[in-house]
Amino acid sequence: MVRADASDSIKVLLNATATHFGFRPTYRRVWLVKQKAIALIYGDWDESYNELPRWVLGVQLTMAGTVAVLRTSPVRVGGQLDESRAYFHRLFWTFPPCIEVFCHCKPLVSIDGTHLYGKYGGTLLVAIAQDGNSNILPVAFALVEGENAELWSFFLSHLREHVTPQSGLLVISDRHNGIKAALEASDGGWLPPSAYRAFCIRHVAANFALTFKGKDARRLLVNAAYAKTEVEFHYWFDILRSEDPAMCDWANWIEYSLWTQHCDEGRRFGHMTTNISECVKSILKGVRNLSVCSLVKATYGRLAELFVRKGREAEAQMGTGQQFSQHLVKCIEANLKTARCFTITVYDRDNSEFTVAETTSTGSFSLGSYRVSLASQTCDCGYFQAFHFPCPHALACCAYSRLTWEPYVHQVYRLSLVFSVYRMGFTPPIPEGFWPPYDGPTVIPDPNKRRAREGRPRSTRIQTNMDEADPNRPKRCGLCRQPGHTRRSCPQLGGAKHTRGHD
Known part of the structure; x- marks a missing residue:
């Protein structure tokens, strides 16, 4: 099962053992056995770290232009420096196709981190781009010991230097303080107008839900964030204010x-979240469970498969004579099929400034009036400038003017760009037997990063409260969610706590 899919959870493996052998081992025992199985299939966990320097030399020989920055830290034994060994510290890597493609993608990059699940702890940082056909594409990686300002600066500085030197980029991320410090560094190259920052609305909504419970309140905040116009934003925000003014105070x-989308000046291209979860599921599935060198090798193989598959899809579409991506064609077709009626008024001789009065197909109900400028590619509905292709109102103006x-x-x-x-x-890749020799110190894992040898492994799922927490947020009861008391003293318990029976 591990050979087929290294991402199989411990619970799945445990249930399979119980089904096939009639024996139900402990969670910890299955976790340990899974690590041994991975070591047998993909190589020893400890020796995997020492393979990294040779892999760097081998992949750079395979593909000239590959960037791999390996950092180690000294090993001290009894106060003396051991020059024959070095602890693995961090690694940044990217490949020439990833560097080349970014200039053909949308001018934005999503960054996020995800924890490793193997014998040694750590975090995989990923930068993700998106092409014009809505395909996600990892363009840079880093293996680090955690998430803080120093580690994010290491990743972002190399990302800026080697992959994303373009000006005016948008960086979509969560609200982690380490990312904030790295992006706001004066020498990092990520300050406006060189680059701009936007928050992932999924993380913002998750932080919002820590203080304000209920799916309706969270939905109202998300709807306000997705609003493409100021009028639509205030519509949802006023509903949120009517629910609880404190919610608006929090968001403000x-x-x-x-x-918010209506204030991003079109830099998001409609993308409101980071794509790390989709990337891990579709491209990097299972790599977080592998030994460190196998993980790095897997990114090479997975990206090679992705480039071949998506390249064939784009080539097949070009063979049909299409000029635009399949994603855009579907959006335009949906806009053309809208069951609405438009009354268009032209306001200049160049056929570039219009007003569009929109009604239902029967003409019995008005849906509003919009100003459309084909010259500046704007519409009062906000769709044109948010997605950078014509909205239904702009398409109606083009048809009216025979453009x-x-x-x-x-x-x-x-x-053609896709x-x-x-x-x-x-x-x-060049076979390992032909990799250049490495004559540096032996790279070993830091024993302090070893997971606990006893007890159930501590969960390393990234919690949403890793973002900026509100220090003034009152603690609430776990039962009724009201402040001022705890679950044990909750009035809703009544006499229930005195009715507990004895074993």
Whole structure:
């Protein structure tokens, strides 16, 4: 089972053992056996760290231009420096196709971290881009010991230097203080106008839910964030205020340009969340369970498969004579099929400024009036400037003026550009026996990163409260969620706590 899918959970393996052998071992025993199985299939956990320096030399020989930055820390024995060994500290790596493709993707990058599940702890940091066909693409990785300002600075500095030197980029992330410090460093190259920052609304909503319970309140906040116009934003925000003014006070502490779509000046291209979860599920599934060198090797193989598959899809679409990505074509077709009626008024001789009165298909109900500027590619509905392709109102203006809508689509959606993303492929890796020799110190894992040898392994799932926490948030009862008391003294318990029976 581990060979087929290293991401199988301990619970799945435990139940399979009980089903096949009629014996139900402890959670800890299954966890230990899984680590041994991974070591047998993918190599010894400890020796895997010493393979990294040779892998760096081998992959750089395989693909010239590969960037791999390995950092180690000294080993001291009895106060003396052991020069023959060094602890693994951190590693940043990316490949030439990933560096090449980013200039053909949307001008934004999502960054996030996910914990490792193996014998030794650590965090995998990933930078994710997206092409014009809505395909996600990891472009850079780092293995670090955790998440803080220093480690994020290590990752982001190399990301900026080697992969994303373009100006005006948008960085989508959670509200982690380490990311904030790294992005706001004066010498990091991530300050406006070189780069801009936006928050993942999923993380913002999760932090919001820590203080304000209920799915309806969270839904109202998300709807306000997704609103494409100021009018629509205030509509949802006023409903949120009517529910509880404290909710709006909480949201107002965060600058609107960081979490709302109507204030992002079109930099998000409609993307409101980081794509780390989708990336891990579809591309990096199972790698977090592998030994460190096997994990790094897996990114090479998985990306090679991704480039081949998506390249073939783009090539097949180009063979049909299409000019734009499949994602854009579907969106345009949906906008063209909208069951509405438009009354259009032209306001200049160049056919670029219009007003569009929208009604239902029967004409019995007005849906509003919108100003459309084809010259500046804007519409009062906010759709045109948010997604960078024509909204239904702009399409109606093009049809009325007998203009084609293609010139008003951002070039990132052109199929030729999508195909360029996957034009540069990966080459087959050189066998390990032909890797150049490594004559440096033996790289070993830091024993302090070893998971506990006794007891059930501590959960390492990234909690949403890793983000900026509100120090003034009152503690609430775990039963009724009201402040001022604990579960043990909750009035709702009544006499229940005195009715507990004896074993």
